[in-house]
Amino acid sequence: MSLSTQFYTMLSMIAMGSFFGASLDTYQRFLNRKNRKRLIVFVNDILFWIIMGLISFYVLFLVNYGELRFYLILALLCGFSAYQALLKKFYLRVLEAFIHFTKETIRLLYRLFITLIYSPIKWIVLFLIGAILFLSRVLLTLVKFIGKVLLWVLKVVFYPIKLIGKGLLHLIPKQVKEAFRKTYHVLEGYFNIIKNVLIRAFHFIKRMFRI
Incomplete structure (x- = not known):
């Protein structure tokens, strides 16, 4: 060396x-x-x-x-x-x-981040959420109001038809009414049978899957 x-x-x-x-x-x-x-x-x-x-x-x-x-x-x-x-x-x-x-620089950067980035974004998001909620309430109230108005209009429009129907119902002969009632009861019985069969089939399939 x-x-x-x-x-x-x-x-x-x-x-x-x-x-x-x-x-x-x-x-x-x-x-x-x-x-x-x-x-x-x-x-x-x-x-x-x-x-x-x-x-x-x-x-x-x-x-x-x-x-x-x-x-x-x-x-x-x-x-x-x-x-x-x-x-x-x-x-x-x-x-x-x-x-x-270094500590002071990190604190300064943190404050700048909170002041210039985090806080504006936070307030913008809160404003948008508040605006969306407000508009949703306004639209819901408007839909309810329109629904009530339409329901009232339909009641007014169909009220004469209802009266006419009741009047025509009284003009129908009793035999025809009785035939409609019997047909209705027969159909109701068939529907009840189908309903019971479907319920039993559902419970059977449910028990099979549990097993």
């Missing part, structure tokens, strides 16, 4: 140490250990360090094709220590400012 490669590798590992420190603070900020279950914290810790190890190996592979030396571990520790001593307070302030900015 050439001297320039070693130099670039040292700088990369120092940068990775600082990156470790910043990543660890970011991870601690979002994890909220006090309100998490131990199992979740344990799994998250393992995943975090696995990801950090993979990132470090990938950077090392890009710089010197993955050749690991003891002094590289010291470079990582130096980078981590430099972050803790010089950059941690500044980074935490930037992180909190970024989180605050």
Whole structure:
């Protein structure tokens, strides 16, 4: 490994140490250990360090094709220590400012969505529903009124016919009336027989399907 490669590798590992420190603070900020279950914290810790190890190996592979030396571990520790001593307070302030900015942006977008999209659509839908209900009531009332008027007209029109029919009914001989009555009773009997047969057949089919 050439001297320039070693130099670039040292700088990369120092940068990775600082990156470790910043990543660890970011991870601690979002994890909220006090309100998490131990199992979740344990799994998250393992995943975090696995990801950090993979990132470090990938950077090392890009710089010197993955050749690991003891002094590289010291470079990582130096980078981590430099972050803790010089950059941690500044980074935490930037992180909190970024989180605050993100929250306020999300709140603003939510309010804009409610004001410009959700509320207008809501009121338009409510207006349309109210208009449809109002028109339905008006049409129903109009149909009822027209129905009553037509019924009254039909009663007026058919009233003379009814009177004429009653008058003609009195003129029909009693023998003809009696013949009509007998015919009516006979037909009624046949219809009752057919009705009973159909009811029995229906119950029979119903019992078969239950089985």
